[in-house]
Amino acid sequence: MEQTKSAVVNGFAATFSSTMSDSASGSVDKSVQVKLVLLGEAAVGKSSVVLRFVSNEFQPNKEPTIGAAFLTQKCRLEDRILRYEIWDTAGQERFHSLAPMYYRNAQAAVVVYDVTKASSLEKAKSWVKELQRQANPNIVIALAGNKVDLVQSSASSSGTSPSLDSEDEADDATATPGETPGSSGDPESLRQVPREEAQAYASEAGLLFFETSAKTGEGIVDIFTEIAKKIPIEHILAATRGSSGRPGASGNRTEGTRQQGVNLDDNAPKPKDACNC
């Protein structure tokens, strides 16, 4: 498992609980809240990516998302602590029924596709367009080609062999590379989205790009670290200062409109949910 970035970012709550215990209640909370939304076609592994990041777990046959409003995870970047508030689609993307509320004030988005399914990249592109239309103009978007474990052999295979078989394996159970079209021991033949193609699109569209595996953990922490580096933290701090600091709800709607004369600290009966992790 790749944990090379763990000096900067640690995805696991236990390591951080002591660091954070004092700041949750203090008025000088240095943590910055970042609302991050997940997007992508059904069954590309959106929830698995988050579950890996938040709990360092993987469930091979994960049921479609149920029961979590959003997950939170802290992420340390130099002297700053970001607190990701990660929103899952709760399946509302399936029939194009995501509410505008979902995108509202999101400062970051992870758009996930499945490297073994070409159509999922097309879907990812349409989500990126949707974000550019609906979301905060400063939003940081990362494109994640998930299930890369399916196209890797233990010995590193070379190059790409685009197998454009469009058989629809609409299933997020990534642990079953057996039923592959024309696979004769070469996992790379499962790949439908060449890394170069996705990388080129991401560069052109100004997105961060990663190939990831929620199953092995590859690339997962990197997504959140790189997003953290790119997020205009000072901007968020300025916009939410004196506000409740809840990115999903604060008035940090677009560039200019700041809340005037609103000070939640004076008025709020209690700080919002201190921490889930």
Place this chain on the structure above:
Amino acid sequence: MDEEYDVIVLGTGLTECILSGLLSVEGKKVLHMDRNDYYGGDSASLNLTQLYRKFRPDQAPPTALGRDRDYAVDLVPKFIIASGELTKILVHTDVTRYLEFKQIAGSFVYRDGRISKVPSTEMEAVRSPLMGLFEKRRAKKFFEFLQGWKDEDPTTHQGINLDKDSMKTVYEKFGLEPGTQDFIGHAMALYLDDDYITKPARPTYDRIILYTSSMARYGKSPYIYPLYGLGELPQSFARLSAIYGGTYMLDKQIDAIVTDADGKFVGVTSGGETVKAKQVIGDPSYFGAGKDGEGGKVRVLEEGKVVRAICLLKHPIPGTDDSDSCQIIIPQNQVGRRNDIYIATVSSTHNVCAKDVFVAIVSTIVETDKPELEIAPGLNLLGPIHEKFVTITPLYTPTSTGTSDNIFITRSYDATSHFETVVEDVQDVFKRVTGTDLVLKKREVEVTE
């Protein structure tokens, strides 16, 4: 779509979304559909494009109004009573985590040709022009009586039986003038007409206590309001429902409600496919509202109409101390009507319109065949009106409880200025659908000043 559901919900108005959320949380398998490509149905908040598409399909939004996405114009003007039933549901279901609330800055009442603030503090009460000096003393005694009332302590009752004596009796006991009665009954108890006066005083007592406790909660007015408009409310309950497994389909035309030979609900046909479920819940528009002679049985009846004028202003409402938001109540007696006229105003402070724009909605229950004239006393208080969109909306009510055919129809959004009747409908439908009362626990809601 060959799955079978416990409940199909039609329409994503607030009532339907709360029910969908509550039922999903209870473990029901819910399919929720809407014919529109946006959430909220009749209780949506629209951006400029959607607003013009709805009211002026042949016209593009003028660029002078600013950016489309800055707008979230409510179709139904309502505010949330801080200590009311909707607040309890919001807190109980924890959807408050998706929402941020602001206070409505003031509550005003029209009297003798001008508007005055409904006092929110004792200081304001002392200075208020709404009552003369002696009347203030009488009113003070009246409010002390209400605040001091304890059901179990007859010495606090001063000879009044809230469950038997009429409100008229109570007013007379304290010698309150008709103008004060107007103010109490309409600006505080929020009655739309004067029918309450001859009825037992208990409900009026409850409403006044609700008003004063809500007022005391955050200070400026008894109302709170969600940033980005009321349309956030159905969206947040829809998310709750989805998180608990509810399936959402927008932009789905509903072709037919399918019933068996006994008239019992079987399923819903959309796009040539029929989805089956045990029960269906929906707003009246999905059950023949506004269409006559549809062959089948009449499921909803019109019980009146509301006229609403959505007005875009470039200034705060005159006489409201430049409030960024307010409610103004024009009691019916003041303008020779049977029903009150309401004005609800919000602005860019609530992230519902461009900067320096104010959205004022004037509404009342229709009494004549010239509804737009009926709201003139309200429109006249606004000053120059930049844009105006007038709707006359029939109010529908279901003809049956649904328990015999498993078809449960909600009510249209009425003319009241708050959500209490919406929650009553939610509680009513919930009980009819599940056979059990909706039980909520109470916690604190967080509000931005």
